[in-house]
Amino acid sequence: MPTTVGNKEGLVPEASTSRVVIDLDVPGPTISRHLYGHFAEHLGRCIYGGFYVGEDSPIPNEGGIRLDVVEALRALDIPNLRWPGGCFADEYHWRDGVGPKADRPSMVNTHWGNVEENNHFGTHEFMALCELLGAAPYVNGNVGSGTVREMSEWVEYLTRDGDSPMVRLRKANGRDDPWRVPFWGIGNEAWGCGGNQRAEAYADLARQYSTFLRDHGDNKLYRIAAGASDDDLAWTEALLKAVSCLGCGREPNNIFQAISIHYYTVAGTWEQKGSATDFNLDDYYQTLRKAQGIERIISAHSALMDAYDPDRKIGLVLDEWGTWWDVEPGTNPGFLYQQNAMRDALVAGVHFDVFHRHAERLVMANIAQTVNVLQAMLLTDADGGLVRTPTYHVFEMNKGHQDAVAVPTHVVEQPLYDSMELVSASASVKDGRGLVSVSNLDPVAPLDVVLDLRGAAVREAAGRLLTASKPQAYNTVDLAAVAPVPLAVEPEPRGLRVTLPPHSFATVSLVL
Template structure:
C-alpha cells in the first residue's frame, strides 16, 4: 500500500464559539483483566523481579500510563470478574488460595494480584478505580462486603479485616460494575432476569461515608437495545419529582471492531485494502450504535440522570502466531490507531450521554496501549499515541465540528473524521485521513474566535500495517506536521492512513 502522488481535498467548519457538552476524561478509560499477560507479566512482575518495580508493579508501565493521564482502570474483568471471589485475593500472598482461570487459557491463577495490589496500582497511576463485582457466581453479600472492605471508615467487620491486612484508611472507589456480560459469560441471563438482579445488587452496594458509588449495570452487546430498554424500564419513573436516585447510575454496552469476518477471525498485521476499509466501516458504525442506545435511554430518562458506558471497545484480531490462543495477544498497527481515533470523534459528539469508555485492554491483550515481555522490553503501540495526542480533550468542552465535503473511500467510507474541543482559551482539533493510499488536503474554516497554531503532530507509518516492536519502537510515532492558518482557514495535508492533532491558542 503506497501513496499516490495525487492529493484529494476536504473541507470542514469548526465553530470555536459554539460549545457543546463536556467531554469527560473518563471516556479515555482503560481495562485490565486477569487475561493472558495483562496482569502477570504486564502490570505485575513481583518485588523480586529484576525489572524495576514499585512493590511488584512495573515502573516503566506506570510512567508511560501516567503520561496519558489515565483517568480510570476497570478490574478484574471482563468474564473473569464473574468467577472472581475477592476474599481469595487478600491477606499474605503465600496463603492465598489458587483458582483455575477457565475463561482465559485454563491456567492457574495464584491470586497474588488482588484488591490491595490493584488499589496500589490505581494510586501509582493517579487513576480512579472501577471495580467490577461478581454477579454470575457470587452473592449479594459478597459484593456488599467488598464495597464495605474498600470504602468504609470507622469500626465495622470489613473495615477491621482491611486493617488486619495492613490498610488503615479506606480507599475512594467511585465506580462499581454490577457483573459483566450477564447475557453471556456473566450468567446467561435474560434481560428481565438480569434487570432484577441489577436492582438487588445495586441496592446493597452502599455508599459509605463520603464515598459515593457510581453503579454500572452490565448492558448489551453491540446494538441490542432490547437489553438497554429492560434496564431502563426497571428503574421506574425517572422524571417523577418524588423518585429517589436511580439504583444504578450507568448502563454499559460492549462493542468490538473487526474487518467483517467477526472477532478473533482475522490477522492483525496481514490484511487487504478491502479488509482495511471493512475495519473502518465497523469502527465508524459505533456512532449508530451509540445513537440507538441513546434514543432508548432518552425515552425513559430525558434529563439524562443515567449515563451510557462503553466499558469494552477496540479491535479483536487473531492472536500472534505461536502464542497461547487463550491469552488474546495481538499486534497493534496504524489501522488500530485509526479505529481508536474515529471512536474518540464519536465519543466527543455524544458526551452528553456517554460518560465513560474503557479500551480493551491496557497491556498485552487485544488493542493494547503497551506491549511488554519478560526480558524487560516495553513497546508503546500506535494506539497509545492516539490516546496521548488526544489528552487535551480530557474534561474539555466539545465544539461544533462539521465536515462539509470529503472524498468517499473504499466504496462508502467517509475519507475524513474530525472533532474538536476547547478549554482555557485553547482548542484541540483531531483529524483522521481514512484513505489507505491517498493524501488528503484539509481546509478548516475556524469561526467565531481568532486562533493561532501552537503545535501540530501527525501519526502514520509506511503502510497501514506498520507497527512498533522492541527492535523498531518508533516505526509509528507522532512527528511534527506542517500547517498554515490564514484568514481563519487552517490548512493541513494529511498523509494516507494518518491521524493528526492541531493545538490552537484562541484569542
C-alpha cells in the same frame, strides 16, 4: 475527489481535499476525562507480566508493579482503570486475593486459557496500582457466581472508615485508611459469560445488588449495570424499565447510575477475525467501516435512553471497545495477544471523535485492554522490553480533550470510498486553548484539509502527525515505526490548512 482513491494498482493518487467547519464559540457538552478510561483483566499477560511482575523481579517495580508501565501510562493522564474483568470478574471471589500472598488460595481461570491463577495480584495490589497511576478505580463485581453479600462486603472493605467487620479485616491486612472507589460494575456481560441470563432476570438482579452496595462516609458509588452487546436495544430497554417508565415524565429511580454497552471492531467473523498486521485494502476498509459503526450503536442506545430518561440522569458507559484480531501465531489462543498497527490507531481516532459528539450521554469508555491484550496501549516482554503501540500515541495526542468542552465540528467536504466517509474529526476548547483531531482514513491518497475556524481568533497553532509507511506498520522493542512527528500548519483565509499523508491521524493545538 481523486479518481484513484482506494486503487489497488499501485498508482500514485492525487491529493483529496476536505473542509472541516469548527464553531469555536458554540459550547457543547463537556468531554469527561473518563471517556479515556482503560481496562485490565486477569487475561493472558495483562496483569502478570504486564502490570505486575512480582517483588522479586529484576525488572524495576514497586510492590511488584512494573514501573516502566506505570510511567508510560501516567503520560496518558489515565483517568480510570477497570478491574478484574471482563468475564473473569464473574468467577472472581475477592477474599481469595487479600492477606499474605502465601496464604491466598489459587483458582483456575476457566475463561482465559484455563491457567492457574495464584491471586497474588488482588485488591490491595490493584489499589496500589491505581494510586501509582493517579487513576480512579473501577471495580467490577461478581454477579455470575457471587452473592449480594460478597459484593456488599467488598465495598465495605474498600471504602468504610471507623469500625466494622470488613474494616477490621482490611486493617489486619495492612491498610488503615479506606480508599475512594467511585465506580462499581454490577457484573459483566450477564447475557453471556456473566451467567447467560435473560434481560429481565438480570434487571431484577441489578436492582437487588445496587440496593446493597452502600455509600460509606463520603465515598459515593457510581453503580453501572451490565448492559448490552452491540445493538441489543431490548437489553437496554429492560434495564430502563427496571428504573423508569416510558413517557411517565418522572426521573428514573436512583438505583444504578449508568448502563454499559460493549462494542468490538471485528472485521472478519468471530471464528476468523483476521490478522492484526497481514491484511489487504479490502480488510482495511471493512475495519474502518466497522469502527464507524460505533456512531450508530451509541446513537441508538442514547435515543432509547432519552425516551425513558429525557433529563439524562443515567449515564451510558462503553466499558469495552477496540479491535479484536486473531492471536499472534504461536501464542496461547486464550491469551488474546495481538499486534497493534497503524490501522488500530485510526480505529481509536474514529472512536474518540464519536465519543466527543456523544459526550452529553456517554460518560465513560474503557479500551480493551491496557497491556498485552487486544488493542493494547503497551506490549511487554519478560526481558524488560516495552513497546508503545500506535494506539498509545492516539491516546497521548488526544489527552487535551479530557474535561474540555466539545464544539461543533462539521466535515462539509470530503472524499468517499463506496459511500464510506474518509475523514473523521472533532474539536474541543478549554482554558483559552483548542484541540482539533482529524484523521485521513484514505489508505493511499494524501489529504489537504482546510480547518474552517469560526467564532474565535487563533493566535498560535501547532500540529502533530501520526502515520507510517503503510497501515500495516507496527512498533517493536527495536523499531518505533509509528510515532508522532511535527505537522506543518499553514494559515489560510478560512483559518488553517494541513496536509495529511494517507492513513494518518493528526492533532492541531490552538491558542485562542
